[in-house]
Amino acid sequence: MSAEPAIGRRVWAIAEGYLPEESAREDRAHRSHEAVCLLNTGEVPARVEVWIYFTDREPIGPYRLTVPARRALHQRMDDLRDPVPIPRGTDYASLFVSDVPLVAQHTRLDARPGVHGLLSTVPFGA
Amino acid sequence: MSAEPAIGRRVWAIAEGYLPEESAREDRAHRSHEAVCLLNTGEVPARVEVWIYFTDREPIGPYRLTVPARRALHQRMDDLRDPVPIPRGTDYASLFVSDVPLVAQHTRLDARPGVHGLLSTVPFGA
Amino acid sequence: MSAEPAIGRRVWAIAEGYLPEESAREDRAHRSHEAVCLLNTGEVPARVEVWIYFTDREPIGPYRLTVPARRALHQRMDDLRDPVPIPRGTDYASLFVSDVPLVAQHTRLDARPGVHGLLSTVPFGA
C-alpha cells in the first residue's frame, strides 16, 4: 500500500452543474450525464453529505454517500434520488462535505445531438 | 444546511476567454458561448465586480453581479451588457472581485461548424 | 536552464479514470486512451510508484515509472502492464507517489463512435 494513506480535502464545491435534457443515444453509457469521482485513499470509510444549489430556490439535501476505505466512487449525478432527483435542463451547483479527506474530480458527457462534448476538472477543495 | 457556510476565494481570474463568432445552430442553448458559474454557499449576498482584459486595449468594467445567499449564478459572458458587450471573435480575460468568498468555474461551448468542443476548469483563485 | 529547478508535488491523485472499450478508429494515436504527463524540472531522476484504485476491489500496484532529470514523461495508462493491465470499461482512480517533486496533468481521448471528446486537468497534488 502507498505511504500516503489519506490525502485530499474534506469539502469540495463544483460550481458548474447541468444535466442536458437531450441525448443522441439513450443507453446509459452514452446518455448525457455528469459524475463526481471521489477517491478515498485512507483506511476508514468516508461518509459524505451532498447539497445541491440552484439559481432561484433553496438548496436541497443532504444526499448521503459512502466511499469505502481504499476505494474510488464514480457517482453519476443523475443517480442521486434521495431526497429528490436533480432536474434535467436546470443550472445547479454541488457541495460535498466528507468526514475524512477525499480527492474529487468532476466530469460531464454532453451527448446532445450535434454537440458531443466532454469536460473534466478538479473542483475547488477547502 | 451544510456546516461549511462560506467557502471559496474573493478573487478569481480566468486567463482564457473567447466567444466564437460562428455557431452551427443559433438557438440560445447551442450557440457558442462562455459562462462563469459562481457558487455562494454563505448567508449573505455576494456583490461581484467583473473586469474584462484585452490584448491591445485598457480593461473595461466594472460589470456588476449579485449572487444571493445559498445560490449559484450561471452567468453567460455574452449576456454582460453594461457598460458594453464583450466583442465576439476577440481574445479576452476576466477578473472577478467579490466582497465575500465564492467558488467559480469557467465553461465554454464551442459550437462552430465542424468543431463541437466543450471545456471547463476551475480558474485561479486568490 | 531555468532558475526554478524542481517544482511540483510529490503526490498526485487522479480521481477520475476510465478507458473506453470502443473506438471509432483502432490505430494507436486515435484509440480511446488516458495519459498522465509528468514533468520533472529537477536535476535528479524521479522514481514514481503508481497505485490503481477501484470501486469494488483492493488497489493494485505499485507500477513503477522513472522520469529522468529535465524530462517530461507522457505515460499512456493502457501501456501500464506490470503487475497487470488496467481493465477497459471499468471505473478506476490513480495515485502517483514520487521521491522528488513533479508536475502532473491528466488527459483522456474518448474516441467511442459518436462521442469524440477530449478532456484534461491538473489533478490534486499533495
Added chain:
Amino acid sequence: MSAEPAIGRRVWAIAEGYLPEESAREDRAHRSHEAVCLLNTGEVPARVEVWIYFTDREPIGPYRLTVPARRALHQRMDDLRDPVPIPRGTDYASLFVSDVPLVAQHTRLDARPGVHGLLSTVPFGA
C-alpha cells in the same frame, strides 16, 4: 481599476503538450493548436521566459514573451519561433518563469479529422 492589481504566480508548468500534425481544416483559426493565456493584472510589464521539455532530449529555450501591464496575452505555441519552432506530432511540456505574478491557462484545439476536441485547464503554479 480593480483593487487586486497583481495576482497569480511567477512560475507555471504545463505538463501536457502536443501539437497534432493533422487538421480537418487548414485555416489558422481551425488548425489544431495549443495556446497559453497569460493575464497580467499588474501595473508593470511581465517579462516571461519559456522552456520546452521533451521525452528524450534536453529542454530548449528560453523563448521570451512580454505581457504588458493590464493586458492578456493569448500565445499560440505554434507561433513560438525563436530559438526554434516546437515540432508537431511530438510530446512536450512547458515551463513559464515570469518576473512578476501572472495568471495562466492552457488550451488545445484538437482538429484532427474525426476527433474535434477542446481542452483547457489552469496549469500548476508555483
